[in-house]
Amino acid sequence: MSTELSFQIAARDAGARTGALETPRGTIRTPAFMPVGTAGTVKAMFPETVAATGADILLANTYHLMLRPGAERVAAFGGLHEFMNWGGPILTDSGGFQVMSLAKLRKISEAGVTFQSHIDGSTHELTPESSIEIQCLLGADIQMAFDECTPFPCSEAEARASMDLSMRWAARSKEAFAAQGAAGQALFGIVQGSVYPGLREQSARALLDIGFDGYAVGGLAVGEGQETMLEILGATTPFLPEERPRYLMGVGTPLDIIAAVERGIDMFDCVMPTRSGRHGQAFTWEGKLNLRNAVHAGDERPLDAESSCPAARDYSRAYLHHLFKAGEYLGPMLLSWANVHFYQDLLQRIRTAVAERRFSQFAAETRSRLAGE
Amino acid sequence: MSTELSFQIAARDAGARTGALETPRGTIRTPAFMPVGTAGTVKAMFPETVAATGADILLANTYHLMLRPGAERVAAFGGLHEFMNWGGPILTDSGGFQVMSLAKLRKISEAGVTFQSHIDGSTHELTPESSIEIQCLLGADIQMAFDECTPFPCSEAEARASMDLSMRWAARSKEAFAAQGAAGQALFGIVQGSVYPGLREQSARALLDIGFDGYAVGGLAVGEGQETMLEILGATTPFLPEERPRYLMGVGTPLDIIAAVERGIDMFDCVMPTRSGRHGQAFTWEGKLNLRNAVHAGDERPLDAESSCPAARDYSRAYLHHLFKAGEYLGPMLLSWANVHFYQDLLQRIRTAVAERRFSQFAAETRSRLAGE
Numbered sequence: 001m002s003t004e005l006s007f008q009i010a011a012r013d014a015g016a017r018t019g020a021l022e023t024p025r026g027t028i029r030t031p032a033f034m035p036v037g038t039a040g041t042v043k044a045m046f047p048e049t050v051a052a053t054g055a056d057i058l059l060a061n062t063y064h065l066m067l068r069p070g071a072e073r074v075a076a077f078g079g080l081h082e083f084m085n086w087g088g089p090i091l092t093d094s095g096g097f098q099v100m101s102l103a104k105l106r107k108i109s110e111a112g113v114t115f116q117s118h119i120d121g122s123t124h125e126l127t128p129e130s131s132i133e134i135q136c137l138l139g140a141d142i143q144m145a146f147d148e149c150t151p152f153p154c155s156e157a158e159a160r161a162s163m164d165l166s167m168r169w170a171a172r173s174k175e176a177f178a179a180q181g182a183a184g185q186a187l188f189g190i191v192q193g194s195v196y197p198g199l200r201e202q203s204a205r206a207l208l209d210i211g212f213d214g215y216a217v218g219g220l221a222v223g224e225g226q227e228t229m230l231e232i233l234g235a236t237t238p239f240l241p242e243e244r245p246r247y248l249m250g251v252g253t254p255l256d257i258i259a260a261v262e263r264g265i266d267m268f269d270c271v272m273p274t275r276s277g278r279h280g281q282a283f284t285w286e287g288k289l290n291l292r293n294a295v296h297a298g299d300e301r302p303l304d305a306e307s308s309c310p311a312a313r314d315y316s317r318a319y320l321h322h323l324f325k326a327g328e329y330l331g332p333m334l335l336s337w338a339n340v341h342f343y344q345d346l347l348q349r350i351r352t353a354v355a356e357r358r359f360s361q362f363a364a365e366t367r368s369r370l371a372g373e
Numbered sequence: 374m375s376t377e378l379s380f381q382i383a384a385r386d387a388g389a390r391t392g393a394l395e396t397p398r399g400t401i402r403t404p405a406f407m408p409v410g411t412a413g414t415v416k417a418m419f420p421e422t423v424a425a426t427g428a429d430i431l432l433a434n435t436y437h438l439m440l441r442p443g444a445e446r447v448a449a450f451g452g453l454h455e456f457m458n459w460g461g462p463i464l465t466d467s468g469g470f471q472v473m474s475l476a477k478l479r480k481i482s483e484a485g486v487t488f489q490s491h492i493d494g495s496t497h498e499l500t501p502e503s504s505i506e507i508q509c510l511l512g513a514d515i516q517m518a519f520d521e522c523t524p525f526p527c528s529e530a531e532a533r534a535s536m537d538l539s540m541r542w543a544a545r546s547k548e549a550f551a552a553q554g555a556a557g558q559a560l561f562g563i564v565q566g567s568v569y570p571g572l573r574e575q576s577a578r579a580l581l582d583i584g585f586d587g588y589a590v591g592g593l594a595v596g597e598g599q600e601t602m603l604e605i606l607g608a609t610t611p612f613l614p615e616e617r618p619r620y621l622m623g624v625g626t627p628l629d630i631i632a633a634v635e636r637g638i639d640m641f642d643c644v645m646p647t648r649s650g651r652h653g654q655a656f657t658w659e660g661k662l663n664l665r666n667a668v669h670a671g672d673e674r675p676l677d678a679e680s681s682c683p684a685a686r687d688y689s690r691a692y693l694h695h696l697f698k699a700g701e702y703l704g705p706m707l708l709s710w711a712n713v714h715f716y717q718d719l720l721q722r723i724r725t726a727v728a729e730r731r732f733s734q735f736a737a738e739t740r741s742r743l744a745g746e
Contacts, residue, residue, distance in 0.1 A: 040695065044702035048683075069670070069695045077673060077689065085687050278702075297442070300450060310421075314458050316450065322413065322442045329417035329651075332702060 005142075005186040005213045007245050011355045014363075016261045018354040021214075021245050023089045023141045024184035025081070026056060030245065030266040031354075033257070033347045034059040034091060035340050036274065039068065040084040043274045044329075044336040047086045053309070053337070054344035057089040057142075059269040062134050063098030066124070067117050071137035079139025091269070092140035094131045094173070094190075097149045097218070097249070108148065110165070128172035132187075136180045143181070144216065145173035147190045152223040159194035166192045167206040174210050186213035188247060195224055197235035204239035214245040217265075221251045230259050237264040254283065254346050254370055258363050261350055273343045277335035280324045283342040284312070287370050291335065296321040303334075309341035378515075378559040378586045380618050384728045387736075388635045391727040394587075394618050396462045396514045397557035398454070401429040403618065403639040404727075406630070406720045407464060408713050409647065412437045413447070413457040416647045417702075417709040420459045426682070426710070427717035430462040430515075432642040435507050436471030439497070440490050444510035452512025464642070465513035467504045467546070467563075470522045470591070470622070481521065483538070501545035505560075509553045516554070517589065518546035520563045525596040532567035539565045540579040547583050559586035561620060568597055570608035577612035587618040590638075594624045603632050610637040627656065627719050627743055631736050634723055646716045650708035653697045656715040657685070660743050664708065669694040676707075682714035 007030075009019040021028040035042045035050055037058045042050050050058065060080055065071060077083040080090055096113070099106060103115035103124075112127030131146040147166040150159055170189050177187040189207035193199030207215060217236055220229045233248065240246050247267035248260045257268055273283060280292040284304035289296070291303075299317040307313055311334040323331035346366075353362035380403075382392040394401040408415045408423055410431045415423050423431065433453055438444060450456045453463055469486070472479060476488035476497075485500030504519040520539040523532055543562050550560040562580035566572030580588060590609055593602045606621065613619050620640035621633045630641055646656060653665040657677035662669070664676075672690040680686055684707040696704035719739075726735035 039699045039701060040692070041701050041703040044706070046703070046706065064699075068699055069691070073671065073691070076671070077691065083689070083692055083695075085692075298446065298449070316456070318442070318446070318450065319413070319456055319458075322456075326412045326437075326441055328412060328414050329702065329705060330414040330419070333417070333419070333706065 007214075007243065009243075011357070013354045013357045013359040014262060015264055016350070016354045016359045017264060017266065018351045019266070021266075023186070025087065025089045025141055028056040028089060028267075029351060031257075031261050031347055031350055032056055032267050033343045034267065034269040035343075036061075036269055036271045037084065037086070038271075039064045040074075040080060042336075042340070044278060044332045045274070045340065047084065049337055050086075050340060051088065053341040054348060055088075055340065057091060058086055059091050059093065060138065060140070061098055062092050062095035062131060062138070063102065063126075065138060066095065066134050067119055071134040075137040075139070079137075081139060089141040090139075091142040092135045092138055092144065093249070094144040094146040095126045095134070096131070096147045099126055100149050100151070110168075112146070112169075128169045129176045132173055132176035132180060136182065136185075139182075140185065142186045142188060142214070143177060145170040145187065145189045145212070147192055147218060149219050149222070150192065150194050152194065154194045156194075156196050156199070159192075159196055159199055163192040163194075163199050163203050166190065167203060170207055171210050174212070188212050188214040188216050190216040190218040190249070191236055191240070192219045194219055195228055195232050197232065200232060200236040201239050204236060208239075208241065212244070214247060214267075215240045216247040216249050218249045220248065221256070226256060226259070229256070230263065233260060233263050233265070240264075254343070255367060257346065258350065258366060261354075262359075262363060273339035274336045277337075277339040278332040280331065280335065282320075282335050283339050285342075285369060289317070291317065291320045291331070292324050293321075303338055304342070307338065307341060307345065309338050311335070311337040312341065380587075380616065382616075384730070386727045386730045386732040388637055389723070389727045389732045390637060390639065391724045392639070394639075396559070398460065398462045398514055399429060401462060401640075402724055404630075404634050404720055404723050405429055405640050406716045407432040407640065407642040408716075409434075409642055409644045410457065410459070411644075412441065413453060415709075415713070417651060417705045418647070418713065420457065422710055423459075423713060424461065426714040427721060428461075428713065430464060431459055432464050432466065433511065433513070434471055435465050435468035435504060435511070436475065436499075438511060439468065439499075439507050440492055444507040448510040448512070452510075454512060462514040463512075464515040465508045465511055465517065466622070467517040467519040468499045468507070469504070469520045472499055473522050473524070483541075485519070485542075501542045502549045505546055505549035505553060509555065509558075512555075513558065515559045515561060515587070516550060518543040518560065518562045518585070520565060520591060522592050522595070523565065523567050525567070527567045529567075529569050529572070532565075532569055532572055536565040536567075536572050536576050539563065540576060543580055544583050547585070561585055561587040561589050563589040563591040563622070564609055564613075565592045567592055568601055568605050570605065573605060573609040574612050577609060581612075581614065585617070587620060587640075588613045589620040589622050591622045593621065594629070599629060599632070602629070603636065606633060606636050606638070613637075627716070628740060630719065631723065631739060634727075635732075635736060646712035647709045650710075650712040651705040653704065653708065655693075655708050656712050658715075658742060662690070664690065664693045664704070665697050666694075676711055677715070680711065680714060680718065682711050684708070684710040685714065
């Protein structure tokens with residue numbers, strides 16, 4: 001295990017923690033939200049703009065990049081940072097989740113997964129070893145162990161078999177990373193076990209035995225609902241080491257994030273701010289708005305008077321409505337920017353509230369403000 | 374006629390001139406290229422970025438804006454500048470050309486044109502009076518007389534009848550503008566007459582009799598070819614007053630622009646840099662590149678090493694190729710930016726060359742560099 005990923009917790013409050021994860025490419029303030037740059041671009045945003053919102057780290061997808069433009073091509077350019085013009089840290093997923101949700105004709109064996117590309121139908125294989133190799137070619141600062149993510153619902157027997165397989169893959173991922181990972185790079189393990197607390201505990205213990213730089217909770221936010229997600233999350237984090245970063249994968253809404261921070265989570269990623277933005281949905285401190293709605297056609301107010309983001313401040317809701325009705329690029333460009341800014345602002349407020357030991361009050365107030373979201 | 378549109382010619386060289394057109398919203402350095410913001414947005418660009426490329430003025434389309442969001446809505450927001458967050462000057466076309474090329478079931482009479490919207494099929498009318506009314510509601514700094522633009526080819530008899538009608542409409546446009554135009558706003562007349570020099574001369578003389586703040590050449594670049602366009606342009610500009618700005622509508626390629634500047638043109642607009650950019654075509658100082666082409670897939674070079682534009686400088690051709698192959702927003706965003714920057718850079722080089730009395734040499738060198746474009 002790399003010893004270079006320093007994680008310092010500066011303050012704890014009401015189950016939450018705030019701190020800093022140090023990587024050679026920069027400091028990640030936690031709790032952190034990672035915008036998703038699936039194919040090597042945070043959709044409809046310039047990398048400088050992403051950085052200006054306050055994002056310290058991006059997520060990129062191994063599955064997409066291995067298929068196009070190919071990991072070797074990215075490596076030939078000196079890695080993904082250079083390729084996409086992003087100087088800060090990058091976390092890559094292992095490809096496991098994306099293979100399950102996007103690829104065709106998947107076949108899972110002890111060795112790994114063979115699948116057909118959703119782009120051109122070509123056949124590929126992902127194994128713990130090849131996933132780590134690809135993540136190393138991409139030059140990811142934080143890499144993820146290769147795992148299987150079970151769908152919801154899933155029987156306990158299926159969940160157990162899948163989790164056991166993922167834990168064997170985690171050990172192989174660790175071994176591959178030990179051989180190939182560069183100095184300063186880190187590897188996170190992923191807790192699986194579906195909605196079964198006993199399996200989650202076993203999975204966490206298995207990962208701890210292997211030893212990782214950080215621990216992710218996977219297989220949630222796949223249809224089980226917020227209540228179950230939080231129940232399982234609350235039954236999992238107690239088994240994760242205090243001194244290592246904890247990452248809840250693929251989550252979520254602003255209120256999901258607040259509830260997960262209350263359960264000790266440090267890192268998040270989600271396509272929601274950018275995907276919603278492309279479809280005319282805005283996150284604001286007054287709650288969510290659908291800019292396609294005719295109610296905004298004559299509204300001179302900015303998107304969010306409380307925001308310091310130019311996209312939320314310098315254009316009227318009526319103009320944004322017009323852009324979406326007219327199918328103009330600028331609509332998705334402005335709302336993606338405003339939404340990523342909102343998420344970064346939310347995380348900054350969370351960090352400040354924890355540091356000032358008023359996180360419970362902040363959480364209650366924010367739930368009330370964003371109710372109905 | 375407004376006397377507030379001051380136009381000062383600072384230098385003349387080899388048929389070309391350079392100077393400054395003063396409007397209450399800012400100075401337009403000439404020769405000038407106006408990026409096109411059809412529906413109140415220069416497609417895939419932030420207004421700040423458009424300004425940063427060096428654009429002093431934008432063009433917006435009366436036809437599109439009258440249909441969506443509607444001129445009254447824009448007026449309720451204090452005009453198009455406020456609506457679209459662009460503080461500099463705006464020129465609006467009259468809607469005439471767009472009605473001819475986009476609308477369905479056009480019917481032309483002495484009064485004006487009735488047509489069906491290409492958006493929803495609803496019936497609308499444009500007349501010289503309503504065109505000026507709409508342009509005033511939009512708050513355009515430079516407005517255009519309402520005209521008919523003949524297609525190519527067009528018989529001389531048809532061209533004469535159409536030009537005569539356009540001249541009667543020009544007089545009505547002037548009258549409407551005199552009644553409705555605000556202080557500091559300007560009205561340009563448009564020379565028509567298809568490819569017939571005699572008609573072009575008659576049209577220019579008719580406009581001079583009416584008197585405008587500036588004179589545009591319309592009805593070119595509609596399929597007649599560059600040679601004919603330049604021949605007709607050369608037969609037209611001698612009849613336009615030296616002391617007023619001259620605007621060649623809808624033109625064109627970099628070499629079209631250079632040739633038109635040689636014939637005394639001061640202003641241009643064209644969708645080419647943004648439309649090409651959205652389709653993967655880049656203008657560079659090495660000539661045009663199609664970034665979709667597989668030849669760029671492994672090319673580490675920036676788009677244009679000679680450019681000071683971040684979009685042309687900070688990303689490899691391979692990355693741009695990847696973005697277009699993957700259908701990512703960032704591809705059109707970067708190439709639109711780079712192309713508009715290229716056009717503004719071209720116009721700045723033209724202005725400098727004229728000011729330094731080496732325009733012929735510049736034109737020859739640039740033709741050689743961009744040959745095959």
